[in-house]
Amino acid sequence: MTVPKEILIETLTFLPLSDMGKILTISKTLYQQILETPRYFKSLLISYSKSVQVEPLNSVREENKRTELLGHRKDLFLRSFRCSSDPIGSGQLVLLIWFTHFQKKERMSTLSLNIIPKLLVGGVSALHVYILVLEMFLWNTPRGRKVFRLSDEEFARKTQTLAANQGLYNGFLAAGLAWSLMHPDTTFGKQLAFFFLSCVGVAGVFGAATASKRILYVQTVPAVLAFICTYWLW
CATH class of the missing domain: 1.20.120 (Four Helix Bundle (Hemerythrin (Met), subunit A))
Structure with a gap:
């Protein structure tokens, strides 16, 4: 599949396959957009600098990380893709996830x-x-x-x-x-x-x-x- 230049997502983070729990990079502009966006993250539009050829990556490891981050809530958005072209040179895995850096109180x-x-x-x-x-x-x-x-x-x-x-x-x-x-x-x-x-x-x-x-x-x-x-x- 091809990721369009503008996609509807909740949070964008780039993670390497070797360390799925660590956010390697997130741009200052994107972070500011996130902070200024209300709870309804699905209205947040993020522009890609270029299209990226990706394929869904479904694995036990991914599901375990999903459960660790979000519990068993299926309505929270978590998808992962293996990139055929790495957009930022930081890893082979792109995760579109709900805010992992939110404080527990805010999530609750x-x-x-x-x-x-x-x-x-x-x-x-x-x-x-x-x-x-x-x-x-x-x-x-x-x-x-x-x-x-x-x-x-x-x-x-x-x-x-x-x-x-x-x-x-x-x-x-x-x-x-x-x-x-x-x-x-x-x-x-x-x-x-x-x-x-x-x-x-x-x-x-x-x-x-x-x-x-x-x-x-x-x-x-x-x-x-x-x-x-x-x-x-x-």
Whole structure:
């Protein structure tokens, strides 16, 4: 593969095969760019002086170093390449890695922020599992009638099948949100979260307009909050 002159990376370091843990060189200009860039390193554009012919280097040694530097977090960016032409004369291996020189406290702060949207998405998913149970199994029970404010027991009995269908659809939303949390590709997982949170938000607005305004606060507000946090912190 050919590395383009401008690539989207998080940090650029050059390491020799003999010592993968030591940063041999990083330009003052690049270092300044890194310091001035917010947490969202994927927006950092680095220009190569020339294209470099490289091939992916996947080895046990690389994976061990990845684990040592980043733990088992698959969403942090770490790729290594064996260069056919050495761009700086310092080694045969180029690693594109997340900041290894960050202080532990700063890394933990970033990881802590990352968990907030996932907790919110998980909460919205759990809420829809609860709604599924109420609509599919507890609709015509004292608890179900109380939650949905159904004073007429006969009406609840007649609409039980319709409610079960509604509950099933809520189950699909819950499953989609759970899928977004469990998907191994965090970028695709984030896109899944956006889609299903949008579905929840729209459903809540429609429900508030046609059934009860309370749905707006119970369903739409948590979805919007989770959507915003997912956009900024995931």
